[in-house]
Amino acid sequence: MRTSLRRPDWLDELHGLLAIGLALTGIAGAVTTARILLGRPFDVEVSSKGFLRSDALLNVPPGVSINSELRLQVEQPTGAQRGWELLTTLPNLLLLLLVLFLLWRLVGRARHGDPFTGNIVSRFRALGLLSVIGGPTVWVLESVGGFALSLTLRPIETYALLDFAIPGTWLLWGFGMFAIGEIVRRGQSLRAELDGVV
Numbered sequence: 001m002r003t004s005l006r007r008p009d010w011l012d013e014l015h016g017l018l019a020i021g022l023a024l025t026g027i028a029g030a031v032t033t034a035r036i037l038l039g040r041p042f043d044v045e046v047s048s049k050g051f052l053r054s055d056a057l058l059n060v061p062p063g064v065s066i067n068s069e070l071r072l073q074v075e076q077p078t079g080a081q082r083g084w085e086l087l088t089t090l091p092n093l094l095l096l097l098l099v100l101f102l103l104w105r106l107v108g109r110a111r112h113g114d115p116f117t118g119n120i121v122s123r124f125r126a127l128g129l130l131s132v133i134g135g136p137t138v139w140v141l142e143s144v145g146g147f148a149l150s151l152t153l154r155p156i157e158t159y160a161l162l163d164f165a166i167p168g169t170w171l172l173w174g175f176g177m178f179a180i181g182e183i184v185r186r187g188q189s190l191r192a193e194l195d196g197v198v
Contacts, residue, residue, distance in 0.1 A: 009111075015107045018103055025097050032093065037082065042085055045069055046070055046153065081149060084152065087144065099173075102127050102130070118188070125178060132178075135171060135173070139167040
């Protein structure tokens, strides 16, 4: 006997995955914030310069050296350190939560209605704008928090590490949203032309 497989509705699948991602990101943000506010230990990534000498490693073969990155654990953070740690973690989580929520709503509307409407196009553009502006802004805020936090650990010769992949990823995502919005807009125009011909 031949059974037919259900044809997947990819918008429905994506809508469900976005809902799960939204819930998990919200939970992660709440847990992270609570841990920081309660004064739980947290890790800080700083430059190893000023903490370790280049010959501090023992019993390693020649040619092996200490990486420039060093992860320190703050066991009993002060109020200021907790505030700076919040600034290094919370903005990116909030931006990700907002982007996931807007994308979840967009996919839900496309699922239940006509995906080739001006409303969908404007939502893609809003997502792109939020990502292109919000991503680098969040990166700057988190970098400031990271530098300030590293200065509370050792005020001389200690610096946080900059990760330029983060704003680059947000910019790429944002321009991707602009491009998808443009594809939908062109599809809308083509459909209007075809409707005019028929």
